[in-house]
Amino acid sequence: MQHRDVRDPLTLCHRIGGRWVRSASDEVRHLVNPATEEVIAVYPAGCAADVDTAVAAARAAQLDWRMTPLGDRLRLIEAAADRIERHADELARLECEEMGRPAAIGVTFVVSAAAQLRASTEDARTYPFERRIADGSGTTRVLRRPLGVAGVITPWNFPVAAVVTAIGPILAAGNTVVVKPSERSPLSTSRLIEVLGLPDGVANLVLGDAGAGKALVEHDDVAFVHFTGSVEVGRLVGSVAGHKLRRAVLELGGKDPVVVDADVDPVATAEAVAFGAFMNTGQICTSMERIYVHRDVAEPFTHALVAAAGRFGFGSDDSLLGPLVDARQRDHVHAHVIDAVSRGATVLTGGYLPPGKGYYYPATVLTNVDESMLVMTEETFGPIAPVQVVDSFAEGLARAAASRYGLAATVYTRDPRNAAAAAGLPAGLVWVNEWQGGAARVYEPAADSGLGATGGHAAYDAATRPTTVFAAGI
Incomplete structure (x- = not known):
């Protein structure tokens, strides 16, 4: 990826087989900086011919990559993690330019992504790529073999982290990848694929919009699709994968609930909830989007939440809130607020177009909300904290469970019985007293939030196919 004069848009290319490659089509798209509304890059729309070239490069590289001893593959991936860490400032700056997250905050996420890449190699070292079972007549081996070429389609809200998290286990297992990042965030991913420094053809990049993604999902030589994005597109990806009898992992939308019990410190809990609702301008699939607070602590909790929201300012160098990714996303968020107000919700702070x-x-706090409102039923993906008062912890859990989404949920309680009850929530991830807590995140989204287990050894199960080989008399 070339450097540019800050006054001129950067022209981006695909990265295929270790080289920058121009698109077979002349059709282009423009990338707008969401903080300045200026065009900062021009990138190819992507076409089926581009995908053909990238998949061919990945397929050609896959045999050598899978035959590379596991320890050597892992050392190459760990070296890539080191390079990501060294370039963390640059990658965070590019993310800031394309999707708005303040670079000072973004560095933390890039460094965390590098650590997660290293963790995936540790998982590989303990994964049973081969198991031997002896019996009286011979030996049975269960071999976990790579699938081949993986198509990886990633979202714009965590451009670097989403790619790194997806491809770590896929590459370590011996597959090669073609990455198609969101058309809203091609800058940082373009630089990331270059920074990885992996052998030519192991990690390829195709830029473009939905047409390029469709061509990648439908390609006959793609054996595995890893998609992170909306429910609507995820359904299309899943239907294509099902028709082609192809492996797919889908991580889709969320409408994550929070249940606040009567026995917690309302001020400290409100501070934690503000972080979970407003971090990354609410553009996290596990953002806290529905808040159910016990009536006994509702007043001090809500007061503290409004105060905490006031500390999430925007528009200055040290702001915690960046812009939303584009005008369309801001319109979507504001429409949820307008809908809620029209149905009786109260805006305690925020709720306007600056x-x-x-x-x-x-950062916006709403009260007097209910399930008739979009802000309590559909993914908002913005810095909105809607608070609904409940009369008991059990009612809070019941309302939390009543959703078509099932990605994650968070509960704040000091009661061990209530904590135990929270484990029954229909979600892939359940956090008690600490949002995003814990180390091992092996999970599968529930309901409309996705399909396919991931994390730890589950990610290697997804990226490999088991073959049983029995030999008698040997």
Whole structure:
């Protein structure tokens, strides 16, 4: 990826077989900086011919890559993690330019992604790629073999981390990849694929919009699809994968609930909830989007939540809130607020379109909300904290469970019985007293939030196919 004069848009290319490659089509798209509303890059729309070239490069590289001894593959991936860490400032700056997250905050996520890549290699060292079972007549071996070429389609809200998290186990297992990042975040991913420094053809990049993604999912030589994105597109990806009898892992939308019990410190809990609702401008699939608070602590909790929201400012160098990714996303978020107000919700802070440049939206707290409102039923993906008062912890759990989504849920309680009850929530991830807590995240989204287990050894199960080989008399 070439450097540019800050006054001129950067022209991006695909990266295929270790080289920058121009698109077979002349059709292009423009990338707009969400803070300035200026065009900062021009990138190819992507086409089926581009995908053909990238998949061919990945397929040609896959045999050598899978035959590379596991220890050597893992050392190459660990070296890639080291390079990501060294380039963390640069990658975070590129993320800031394309999707708005303040670079000072983004560095933390890039460094965390590098650590997660290293963790995936540790999982590989303990994964049973081969098991031997002896019996009286011979020996049975269960071999876990790579699938081949994986198509990896990633979202814009964590451009670097989403790619790294997806491809670590896929590559370590011996597959090669073609990555198609969101058309809203091609900058950092382009640089990331270059920074990885993996052998030519092992990690390839095709830029473009939905047409390029469709061509990748439908390609006959793609054996595995890893998709992170919306429910609507995920259904299409899943239907294609099902028709072609192809492996797919789908991590889709969320409408994650929070249940606040009567026995917690309401001020400290509100501070934690503000972080979970407003971090990354609410553009996290596990953002806290539905808050159910016990009536006994509702007043001090809500007061503290409003105070905490006031500390999530925007528009300055040290702001915690960046802009939303684009005008379309801001319109979507504001439409949820307008819908809620029209149905009786109260805006305690925020809830307006700021004047001036940039797709900013203030941290917003709503009360008097209910399930008739979009903000309590559909994914908002913005800095909105809707608070509903409940009369018991059991009611909070019941409302938390009543959703078509099932990605994650968070509960704050000091009661061991209530903590135990929270484990029954229909979600892939359940956190008690600490949002995003814990180390081992092996999970599968429930309901409309996705399909396919991931994390730890489960990611290697997804990236390999078992073959049983029996030999008698040997």
